[in-house]
Amino acid sequence: MTSRSTAETRAPATVLRQSAFVLTPLLISLFFLEALRLYYAQVYLVVWAALFSEPIDLSGLLAAVLMLSCFLTPLLVPLLRRATSPAQITLASAIGVAVARVFLSAGLPFEAEIIASYLTIACYGLLVPAYCEEYCAAGKSTNGERYFVAGFALALAYDMAIRALGTTLDLSLRPEWLLMQIFLSAMAIVSAFVSHKGGLPASERKVIEPASSWMGVLILTGLGALLFLEFNLFAHANTVARWVQVDYDLLAILIAAATVVGLLIPDVKAEKSQAAAITQNLLLLASVAAFLWVDGWASAILILVAQVCVILDLRLLFNYVASRTFRWKTSTVLALGLTLSLVVAFVLVLMYTFSFAYAYTLDLFRGTEPMPFFIAAILLGLTSTSAAWKRGRFESVSFDTNWVMESLGLLAVFLAVVAFALQPPISPEPAEHGPVTVMTYNIHQAFGVDNKLDLQEIVDTIRRADPDIVGLQEADAGRVPSLSVDQVLWLSRKLNTYSAYGPSWGSTYGVAVLSKYPIVKHQRYLLPSEEQQRACLETTIDVQGQNLSFFAVHLGLNVEERERQLDELLVYTGEASAPKVLVGDFNANPDSHEIGRVLGQFENGFALGGSGSGYTSPAEAPQETIDYVFVSPDIRIVSAQVMPSLASDHLPVVAELEIESR
Numbered sequence: 001m002t003s004r005s006t007a008e009t010r011a012p013a014t015v016l017r018q019s020a021f022v023l024t025p026l027l028i029s030l031f032f033l034e035a036l037r038l039y040y041a042q043v044y045l046v047v048w049a050a051l052f053s054e055p056i057d058l059s060g061l062l063a064a065v066l067m068l069s070c071f072l073t074p075l076l077v078p079l080l081r082r083a084t085s086p087a088q089i090t091l092a093s094a095i096g097v098a099v100a101r102v103f104l105s106a107g108l109p110f111e112a113e114i115i116a117s118y119l120t121i122a123c124y125g126l127l128v129p130a131y132c133e134e135y136c137a138a139g140k141s142t143n144g145e146r147y148f149v150a151g152f153a154l155a156l157a158y159d160m161a162i163r164a165l166g167t168t169l170d171l172s173l174r175p176e177w178l179l180m181q182i183f184l185s186a187m188a189i190v191s192a193f194v195s196h197k198g199g200l201p202a203s204e205r206k207v208i209e210p211a212s213s214w215m216g217v218l219i220l221t222g223l224g225a226l227l228f229l230e231f232n233l234f235a236h237a238n239t240v241a242r243w244v245q246v247d248y249d250l251l252a253i254l255i256a257a258a259t260v261v262g263l264l265i266p267d268v269k270a271e272k273s274q275a276a277a278i279t280q281n282l283l284l285l286a287s288v289a290a291f292l293w294v295d296g297w298a299s300a301i302l303i304l305v306a307q308v309c310v311i312l313d314l315r316l317l318f319n320y321v322a323s324r325t326f327r328w329k330t331s332t333v334l335a336l337g338l339t340l341s342l343v344v345a346f347v348l349v350l351m352y353t354f355s356f357a358y359a360y361t362l363d364l365f366r367g368t369e370p371m372p373f374f375i376a377a378i379l380l381g382l383t384s385t386s387a388a389w390k391r392g393r394f395e396s397v398s399f400d401t402n403w404v405m406e407s408l409g410l411l412a413v414f415l416a417v418v419a420f421a422l423q424p425p426i427s428p429e430p431a432e433h434g435p436v437t438v439m440t441y442n443i444h445q446a447f448g449v450d451n452k453l454d455l456q457e458i459v460d461t462i463r464r465a466d467p468d469i470v471g472l473q474e475a476d477a478g479r480v481p482s483l484s485v486d487q488v489l490w491l492s493r494k495l496n497t498y499s500a501y502g503p504s505w506g507s508t509y510g511v512a513v514l515s516k517y518p519i520v521k522h523q524r525y526l527l528p529s530e531e532q533q534r535a536c537l538e539t540t541i542d543v544q545g546q547n548l549s550f551f552a553v554h555l556g557l558n559v560e561e562r563e564r565q566l567d568e569l570l571v572y573t574g575e576a577s578a579p580k581v582l583v584g585d586f587n588a589n590p591d592s593h594e595i596g597r598v599l600g601q602f603e604n605g606f607a608l609g610g611s612g613s614g615y616t617s618p619a620e621a622p623q624e625t626i627d628y629v630f631v632s633p634d635i636r637i638v639s640a641q642v643m644p645s646l647a648s649d650h651l652p653v654v655a656e657l658e659i660e661s662r
Helices: 006-010 015-052 058-080 086-105 110-135 144-165 175-198 213-220 222-234 237-244 248-264 270-293 297-322 330-360 370-393 403-422 455-465 487-495 559-575 593-598 605-609
Strands: 436-442 469-476 498-505 509-515 519-527 534-543 546-554 580-585 627-631 635-642 653-659
Touching: 015 058, 015 086, 015 110, 015 144, 015 175, 015 222, 015 330, 015 403, 058 110, 058 330, 086 110, 086 175, 110 144, 110 297, 110 330, 144 248, 144 297, 144 403, 213 222, 213 297, 213 330, 213 370, 222 237, 222 297, 222 330, 222 370, 237 248, 237 270, 237 297, 248 297, 248 403, 270 297, 270 370, 297 330, 297 370, 330 370, 436 455, 436 546, 436 580, 436 627, 455 487, 469 487, 469 534, 469 546, 469 580, 487 498, 487 509, 498 519, 509 519, 509 534, 509 546, 519 559, 534 559, 546 559, 559 593, 593 627, 605 627, 605 635, 605 653, 627 635, 627 653
Parallel strands: 436 469, 546 580
Antiparallel strands: 436 653, 469 509, 498 509, 498 534, 519 534, 534 546, 580 627, 635 653
């Protein structure tokens, strides 16, 4: 599978140099991917806070717009080229990425993390155009595009492996990772210096036919579509696993392997390049359709094939840049292309986010969930096929790999396998008799009052109560605004509990149940919703030898919608076998008509066994009760409390129950 250019065979580079040529784009791209994922969530939170202020916080919206300026930094490269060389820009920006990335692992306040993310992305935006002009442009004798493409693809694979080690959580953003991040950043800086000093190894290549600069810019916008697809689908095994209902751990290994396979597949002949590109992008479209509407391993396998195709598309896009001369400098073409790519990726992420948050934004986004995926797949297909068509018309450089790339690829897959092997089995040991403790907790996608996502704080809050059964609301399982973490899976493994998930939208957001006792069966019900889709999760749990019907729910924001949702919810609860527990965020006060209807079937656990106000929201200064534990009359409340915590914008309600034996 390895092929080396004749020049490299005559004069092989040292192990250090070859490693540096691959490690520099790998590590710098990895830092960029990690920062970009966090930045999307940060922008989302700033916009969310501004929209929910009364009145709307225009300064917050302006701040969010200014945050997007980091996507424009590639446009500075043509200006910097007047003062210095592409090699100097590449080195300086690589150092900037590596240094800024360290601060994202330091546990800094939200505002400081925004600055660190901004600088990481901004410096990467400077690096790519300069790197490509110095090492990838036609007429150069370095074939640098293969090192950049290999580095970027391997960065995707290592990002998957790191998140697999963290059970979908990016460990590299945790303070515990700081020493490792300092080491990796130092390695990136050393590699950048080695590459800068020695230059990439020479190889035989020719100056290829000139091409339109604007065509180069438009073809490179395919990178934006690629980024969207990777961040929201192909590079996130947990998202795929939830959507198509397959095992996450195995899929994480297979997707990392598919990424490496896409890197190692030999080039097809230039005259067959367009046919191959059309085929692979038709497969890409088919996989997106299967992902959205087909469950099971058949869909998952198509996703694996599509991931291979995406990496092949990445190769085509950069091959086009390396195989053409432009009227403009290569760095100018890359600067415009990368800027448009980052903007395209963000717009697609925004569309996708609004498709499930339209209740708070614009109604026109209702039902648009599939659109961003198809737009991205079509855009990537058009740009990569255009690049392949040009490749077939003119002579083109070939893509080959070396032993360093292959070894690093195998290491990434090995790390994913290690992550699989390290996962402990779920084996809780609940009490065989005595009271049962239940909790309801709206975890706000694990964002605390400080606007930072911290699942460990959620775990610590739950552990303080040590509940046997927990009903969760606003539990995410793979969306970009929540760093694409499968929070239900992560919490289940961290707390050593069984779990059931009831997504209200797209298999990645909704309600969940965690239980030390075995969950015998579960059923999700979508409730009638005109605004944000709401759901109820019914579980049957074997508690000390008898079945408990346990419901978790999250009702809507307006009275009329809640009334319609209760029409169906109370039918489900009424048909369930006693004993029964109903928990959730009802978005209604205790004296409301909606809660009065619930009390027709249940009793209010806090009213029976709690003391104090019972306020649950907002967490910093609670002023209202909207979260409840309701129980059927055959359950006795021993005690109830609202627990203090700043891990979410809601406070959890805990109740200790005694269930009558049957």
